[in-house]
Amino acid sequence: xSLLNPNCHLSLGARGERAAEKYLRGHGYKILxxxxxxxxxxxxxxxxxxxxxxxxxxxxxxxxxxKFSTRTGLPEENINPSKLYKLNKIASYYISCNKLFxxxxxxxxxxxxxxxxxxTAELRHLRNIFISQ
Numbered sequence: 001x002s003l004l005n006p007n008c009h010l011s012l013g014a015r016g017e018r019a020a021e022k023y024l025r026g027h028g029y030k031i032l033x034x035x036x037x038x039x040x041x042x043x044x045x046x047x048x049x050x051x052x053x054x055x056x057x058x059x060x061x062x063x064x065x066x067k068f069s070t071r072t073g074l075p076e077e078n079i080n081p082s083k084l085y086k087l088n089k090i091a092s093y094y095i096s097c098n099k100l101f102x103x104x105x106x107x108x109x110x111x112x113x114x115x116x117x118x119x120t121a122e123l124r125h126l127r128n129i130f131i132s133q
Contacts, residue, residue, distance in 0.1 A: 012064050012065075012066060012114060012116075013062075013064055015064065015114060015116065015121075016062050016063070016064025016110075016112040016114060016121075017034065017035075017048055017049065017062050017064075019064075019112055019114075019121050019123060020048070020049060020060065020062045020110040020112065020123070021034065021049060023110065023123055023125070024049065024051050024060070024110075027125075028053070029051040029052065029053050029058065030051060030052040031049065031050075031051050032050045032051060032052055032057070033047070033049070033050040033094075034048065034049055034050075035047075035048060036050055036090065036094055037090065038090065038093050044086065044089045044090050044093060045086035045087065045089055045090040046090060047059050047060070047061070047087065047090050047091065047094065048060055048061055048062040049062065049110075050094060055103070055104065056103075056104045056105060056106060057095075057100060057103055057104070057105040057106075058105070058106055058107075058108050059087060059090075059091045059094075059105065059106070059107050059108070060107075060108045060109070060110055061079055061083070061087060061107070061108070061109045061110075061129070062109070062110045062112065063075035063076050063078055063079065063109060063110070063111050063112070064112040064113075064114055065112070065113055065114070066113075066114055066115075066116075067113045067114060067115045067122070068115070074111055074113075075111040075112060075113065076109050076111040076124070076126060076129075079109055079129065084107075084129075084130045087107055087130065088107075088130070091105065091107070106127070106128050107128070107129050107130040108125065108126060108127050108128065108129060109125075109126040109129045110123060110124070110125055110126070111123070111124040111126065112124075
């Protein structure tokens with residue numbers, strides 16, 4: 001996947017989120033929100049992208065790493081039980097605020113290994129990373 005050169009001035013996370021949004025749009029998803037969080041009260045987390053895939057709401061966590069970073073492991077390996085708990089809390093808040101109680105939803109992850117120097121990225125879309133109870 002190509003990342004636009006003008007985006008190289010952005011933080012790694014912002015470039016990843018833009019690449020993920022471009023990918024989702026290209027696959028027919030409608031973007032509903034980016035960086036959604038509760039603005040009042042106790043902060044309960046943030047969802048990188050909220051999209052619609054047909055009739056289903058998709059809460060997307062984007063994890064981006066520099067391909068040549070000294071960090072080990074894949075980007076999605078940082079989606080741990082604590083992060084999933086927070087995603088579920090903020091997703092519930094979004095559903096409540098928008099009265100979407102009868103709408104099907106799922107949690108996806110987009111994992112990106114970025115190479116800004118060569119204007120490329122390796123993107124993996126992981127569907128259904130978490131099934132809420």
